[in-house]
Amino acid sequence: MNYHKDGTPYWIDISISPVFEQGEVSKFIAVERDITERKHLELALAQDKAAAISHGQQTENLLYLSNHLIERKCADVLEKNDSDDVNQRVVNGCHLVRAINNHTKQLSKDGISSELPSKRVLDESLRALVQHISWLATNDGFAFDHVNQSDTSELVISSDFDALTCVVFNIVLLATLQNRPEAITLESRCDIGGDELKLAFELVIDDEGHTAQFIQGLQSASNIDQSTLHQSASFAYSRAVHLLRERNGYEVWNISEGKSRFNVSQTVAVIENLRATDDNTFRVLIAEDNKVNTIVLTKLMKSLGYESIDTVINGEEALESAKSGYYDLILMDNHMPKMSGLEATKHLKQEHHIESAIIACTADTTEEATQAFLAYGACEVIYKPIKKEQLSAAIQRSLNKDKTEKAS
CATH class of the missing domain: 3.40.50.2300 (Response regulator)
Structure with a gap:
């Protein structure tokens, strides 16, 4: 490494080759190449690698804590109990809350934020939802298509929107657990009015109506025989629907043409419209x-x-x-x-x-x-x-x- 007169570093690669005359080395030829840009790229890659390793270690800690401090407690709460065991269920729930609190404290000690951000970039949240459903489609072997009817870029909204995407994802998850669908189509659209945005999803599941029937059974408190995984997904769906309704959202479903159809929507606050504030972006x-x-x-x-x-x-x-x-x-x-x-x-x-x-x-x-x-x-x-x-x-x-x- 060398330095320019202004103190900035630069890198030079020197290759030396001998020149032979009558079988003997008579001189050497040296070629210099400026490899500063390559070195900068190597340093950037090294930094990315270090960041990835650090993130991986934090993720391992999260997985360990989740598996050993929370998962067993969740299993205790979700485990089928007779009506006589209500007190035990409450005790198990208290243990779960305590485990989550300890988990949160550990995250804070490790410098990892466990709080949900107060705002979301709408486009990024939609993209994450689509990627998660695409992953399910790849693993479960059903066709998936997403149609976005609106320009959702550059919109920053409140994180209350998480309840809406959670409802949509858990409907899809329940569909895959209940009966493998042939295909799923997700259509998203949004309407902006002042400082509010109404985001709506239409979810069409080609499954002969099984998912809609199953969710109808959940909401009518029918006694449906479920596996532990079913229970977990059902609990997550029910909780997400509860939060959605608290946040000015709703979900309706019906069965037509042999398909389960869900309409889920919510009105959320638009914190910032980056496209409106910077037309030159x-x-x-x-x-x-x-x-x-x-x-x-x-x-x-x-x-x-x-x-x-x-x-x-x-x-x-x-x-x-x-x-x-x-x-x-x-x-x-x-x-x-x-x-x-x-x-x-x-x-x-x-x-x-x-x-x-x-x-x-x-x-x-x-x-x-x-x-x-x-x-x-x-x-x-x-x-x-x-x-x-x-x-x-x-x-x-x-x-x-x-x-x-x-x-x-």
Whole structure:
């Protein structure tokens, strides 16, 4: 490592090769390369790794405490008891409360916040809900589709919204436990009025109506034979519904065409509308599975003045992120796991008709890939390794093209 005159460090890589003349070394050739940018990337990766390890250790502590201090207490409370054992159930409940309090104190001692934040970015909460249901769909083998009818990006709302997403998720969980559904569709929409927002979900479960019948039995206090897992999910659902109703929300269900249909909605306070307070915010989504490439693209974009940047690591995440939140520009890699950038571009432009400008940033220099990207709706295709000037010019051309198309 060396230092410039102003004190900033820089790194030089020196390679020395011998030159032979008549079988003997006559001289050496030294080549110097500035590897400062690579070193910065390595340091950033090392910091990310250290943070991940630290987070992993904290997570292990959480899991240990949850498993050994709380799980057994929950089992005691949820365990079937005769009516004569009401007092024992109360005692078990007190033990559970004590265990949770001890757990909370330990978290505070370890510097981990156990309090729910007072506000949520709506788009992030929706994305988390969709990801959790997608995980269930993958593991249980049913089809899942999410349709977001509204632009939920840049809205910061009160955390009371958690009760609503909890109800939706537990309905899906009960559906998978009760009878594996063929398919589940989730449609979300929101209406803003002043400083309030009404968020509504319509959940359609292709299960011959079993989930709706089961929940009707729960709410009518029917004596349904349930496993411990059923009991846990039922308890979580009932508690979430109770909280939802306390917070100006409601849920209704019916059975039609052999499907369980749920409508769940809630009115929450809008704490801040970032889009309204900053009309000049330019949002960028980077879809790239290579960590180093993501860092490089992020640094390049920030050097060009773009600060609001989100990143995803595959085409599926790019599709969900772009559907649930507005982006002015998407930088799309091609070869990614789960779904390629080419497929994601096709879905976004030809099926969902998003307005975001898409620039393909790929190492695939084949004419076939280039023409496919352009045919599916990408504005530009640029090739790796990407230079700052190359990226800047592509962005300007894409935005100018996008404005021209909208005007026409």
